[in-house]
Amino acid sequence: TILLGITKASLATDSFLSAASFQETARVLTDAAIEGKQDSLAGLKENVIIGKLIPAATGLPRYRQLTVAVEGYKAREVDELDIAAS
Incomplete structure (x- = not known):
């Protein structure tokens, strides 16, 4: 087990966006x-930085296509821009 200070630990992440934010x-x-790195955008911080839905709660793919029927309301399509604007 290696103990790192908070600065070094935050820079040791796989996400260069997360590391750069610290x-x-x-x-x-x-x-x-220079190294041609790609960020998988798996964490909350990376997605907030680039303005995408976070991979949690209603930002999870399995909930994006969720349809809820409410009596008296007409169903409509909701896209990612609608969700991000709210």
Whole structure:
């Protein structure tokens, strides 16, 4: 087991976007670009940074196509932009 300080631990993540949001932003982004890294956007922080739905609650793919029928209301299609705007 290795103990790292909060700064080093945050930079040791697989997500370069998450690491860049914490400290040493220019260095982290420069290194990621030079190395051709790709971010899987699996965490909350990365998705917030780029303005996407977070992978939790109604942001999970299985809930995006959920249809709820309410008596007296007409059903309509809801897309990701509708959800993000609310």
